[in-house]
Amino acid sequence: MGAKTNTGRFFEDYAVGQTLHHAVPRTIKMGERALYHMLYPARHALYSSDQFAQSCGLPFSPLDDLIGFHVVFGKTVPDVSLNAVANLGYAQGRWSTPVWPGDTLRAVSQVIGVKQNSNGKTGVIWVRTTGFNQHDETVLEYVRWVMVRKGNLDAPAPETVVPDLPKAVAAQDLVIPRGLDFTSYDFTLAGEPHRFGDYEIGEQIDHVDGVTVEDAEHMMATRLWQNTAKVHFDTTARPDGTRLIYGGHVISMARALSFNGLANAQMIVGLNGGAHANPCLAGDTIRAWSEVLDKAETSAPGVGALRLRLVATKGGAPFVLRDEDGKYRPEVLLDLDYWALVPT
Amino acid sequence: MGAKTNTGRFFEDYAVGQTLHHAVPRTIKMGERALYHMLYPARHALYSSDQFAQSCGLPFSPLDDLIGFHVVFGKTVPDVSLNAVANLGYAQGRWSTPVWPGDTLRAVSQVIGVKQNSNGKTGVIWVRTTGFNQHDETVLEYVRWVMVRKGNLDAPAPETVVPDLPKAVAAQDLVIPRGLDFTSYDFTLAGEPHRFGDYEIGEQIDHVDGVTVEDAEHMMATRLWQNTAKVHFDTTARPDGTRLIYGGHVISMARALSFNGLANAQMIVGLNGGAHANPCLAGDTIRAWSEVLDKAETSAPGVGALRLRLVATKGGAPFVLRDEDGKYRPEVLLDLDYWALVPT
């Protein structure tokens, strides 16, 4: 292995307080939006039509919120998760500014927690990642924790620091995009009549549709976000010769499928938490169901917020999440907790 | 199944005179053109080069005519064909205005015919669909008829109305894009020397090339048009576990292959009819042949019109369409009848 090659950081290379400046800023334009709509069955009208976005008070249609997430996430991979064993969770995710075609995104992370595991071979690190646009405005931020291998098993265990993370972003901390106004919202063009008042806390929605995924697709998606983790691309990287599908691919697929029942949950503004419960592989048929966890009003005209659980599965019945012992059922791929903006 | 999910309309939900306003308008830009050229071997020069289009009197290169068709068609799926058993035919298709990068398309359909089948379980509906751009100009329109399941077998049969549809759009009803002028047409850059006068009615052309299709590709294409029909995406939707390839994917593939022999049949302006004769599945190798059905002059300088039969196959010899009993041969995928504009 050449000395010039990045072999990734190991657990002992992280320390609380470190700042990681991630490489390769990325200018995103309409081509990336077209690709997003080719890779996922995305249909939310605000992200499909400039005219629809203008009728909601925006200058034109922003890029899908998850494009920003994936691009920022992808930038962190070479510094955070190249030697990761598992992506353990997300918290405190917040979108602050829409990504507009032509924006250039870069990402910076701070190490906010480290904890060596008792086996002495791995540890958990927590990073708070912030994505910036070319105006140095924060586009989005989130906390993520991953289990990372130690490179040198003799390296001493660091002092354990586990950050205190709230279970959800408080509704009043959500950032509503400037100008957003749903008072002239066209429910016919959006595709469904259901508004804020039609959703009840505890309500569950089966999104019905399924998509069987292929290796060519998830590799193209993952590359598009400049995510370089070997396990997604190289059949020799895992013992069984499969390519693990990037968890973000499952997030985007499930979110797009949730249009059917949540067509008006237009903008994602908060990521409260998320677990990639089981691996997703080519040939799996992804389905999704949602549960309304909370509701909140906002200060923007005609705009409410729904806190939603989005569950992706690869089979089994909807609305079943865990076994009797509290573990995720084997067919559950994703358990995501997010805030979305809907018309009131 | 959640009450908020669209389960699609059944035969008894349609009545002659209904207007269906289809959801999710779509802004289309250069990204979609790039994707079209990635998904199909499209090479017609007018759609490949802004300079070539300008030499033909257009402001710049329009989006491929079938992009407009697929986007409009895709919008109709949730309202027209989610519970369709078969897509039976097309008629009276006409392109009125090119789609330019940045245009936003939406679609509206009118129910113009209904006929319950004698089995009492299904019926045929005829819809006339119109695609509009953001200026409310008609971009294209066409009639399509599909066989749809009844949801409630006890629903009474409606009065039968079968629209009277001509076999072809009359040449004088074709709309020539404003400014189109083929008098300075560059046959070298276009790729072939054959002009209007070189084609004879009855002439047949084997387009020679073949493309073996993959699931990843047709799913990406079909998603790009926001077409949500389950059978294209979900291996659990059909008894044999295959994913049926969207008929429009075969149309675009065959049209692109027809460049070889019809490189100068630049613009599609009429769709006289079409049948998806047999299912197309991943692994099939699509080939195409054409027959000149008719010729007509137009009022635009240097512009003639060819009425062409475009046949796509998955094997077998070219120029063989039907068995002795008049049925399409099993290897025939598509029998399309359209008008194209060529230099005189």
Next chain:
Amino acid sequence: MGAKTNTGRFFEDYAVGQTLHHAVPRTIKMGERALYHMLYPARHALYSSDQFAQSCGLPFSPLDDLIGFHVVFGKTVPDVSLNAVANLGYAQGRWSTPVWPGDTLRAVSQVIGVKQNSNGKTGVIWVRTTGFNQHDETVLEYVRWVMVRKGNLDAPAPETVVPDLPKAVAAQDLVIPRGLDFTSYDFTLAGEPHRFGDYEIGEQIDHVDGVTVEDAEHMMATRLWQNTAKVHFDTTARPDGTRLIYGGHVISMARALSFNGLANAQMIVGLNGGAHANPCLAGDTIRAWSEVLDKAETSAPGVGALRLRLVATKGGAPFVLRDEDGKYRPEVLLDLDYWALVPT
């Protein structure tokens, strides 16, 4: 086979001095860049971020240099290699002007050599191909030689003309893009600290990462370049039913993988030579290693040039190129020799 179909040229159709004007000019915009980043793990910052490109003295981010190469190459296929048996080599490749979004490329080739093989059934032709933009500026040029079948075995052998081709483009003949200035180069954003002075002639770099390739991907890439060679698309074109992956797909994949160790080898400006040593097929896992062959200073501020050997493999150990008998080892896919610009 219809008389209007292009069956391609055979060996006897070429003569030294011929000029071939290739068809179908192509306007390339941001959509094609987005696709390039979806198809290959491309991460060189100059081609990813407008702001990074501006910090290097360019107006904004150009399209990846290999996009220009592939588009020009694709245009030549119908006239040069439709009946080719093998793509034998490249020489004297030089990029003169970056391709900017919105440029329209066309291509012209001159036949500069012909040599019938002793078997009387095939021959070698040499062509010098030039790609032009819409301002008739040369974008790139290269010499390529291919083995072509004779169509008529009785055609007389032409007088042998073998062009005298240098082993490499001289460093002083490289064209540095106007304005390029690496004196404010941001190594952190670029992803690696290694500069011109850190690379030594003879140094070898293992790029570590691997990508297992799929049929859907390479067909989409090859179509994107409007390359129509049957063997890439049609499972009936080769006796074993495989689809041969376009050699340029391997070039782009290997170049993108070389980011890991050569993140600062930003711009490709010369193609000294190249051999597609063995066929690449779906399922192969492409890896890459590089060797520094030469170094040169340039007149541009902060800009040096590295001459690099880029080897792509489908297995085996890095840095092993040939067997004892001097033949390429069976796992070697590509042996490419090029010049790249790096910060000093």
